Amino acid sequence: MKELLKKEFTLTAGAVTYLFTAFALMAFIPGYPILVSAFFVCLGIQITFQFAREYNDVLYTVLLPINKKDIVKVRYLFCVCIQMISFLIGTAVVIIRMTLLSDVKVYAENVLLSANLTYLAFVLIIFMLFNIIFIGGFFKTAYYYGKVFVIFAIAAMLTVCVAETLHHIPGLEFLNAVRGDAVFIQAGILGAAAALYVIGTIISMNSSIKKFEKIDL
Helix, strand or coil: CHHHHHHHHHHHCCHHHHHHHHHHHHHHCCCCCCCHHHHHHHHHHHHHHHHHHHCCHHHHHHCCCCCHHHHHHHHHHHHHHHHHHHHHHHHHHHHHHHCCCCCCHHHHCCCCCCCCHHHHHHHHHHHHHHHHHHHHHHCCCCCCCHHHHHHHHHHHHHHHHHHHHHCCCCCCHHHHCCCCCHHHHHHHHHHHHHHHHHHHHHHHHHHHHHHHHHCCC
């Protein structure tokens, strides 16, 4: 597993995938739907899947003396690592915006979703959707990915729309707060989103293992 993961990071991954983790810095952009940054991170991962297909990476890896299920596990682990790198960058931005920059006019008067714990929760939800829809869909054939990425893109944009709408509903204004007791409620939401991310990813991975083992490459 260790060597397979090393291959994912050094041979399989496209350089642009690492570059796209920096899209988490979009949380610094005022007056912008910053949740779109999570979609771009997933787009970067999708490019690695594209490179891997063009290089027949799956077929090459299957020919190695390893279990087919390990191929699926390592690909999921790679994707989770990229997502977590981006999430950590985004968390750092959120901390800065909620503390040092909380009173800056362009942020304080922003009508869109603020960089807070609610934002981080929705980032994890989009990552979970990617792992379930895109990665899970890819391993049905271990080759085609275009259709499932379009489905994921639609789901991600709908999630962005929901996130940008909820905090405008009377009684849900706390979702956009950056200080006060509302932050503790947001922390609970973030914890729930983290649990969903872990559970959804594990379920998707186990399902993908079963589907991949049935494929005759």
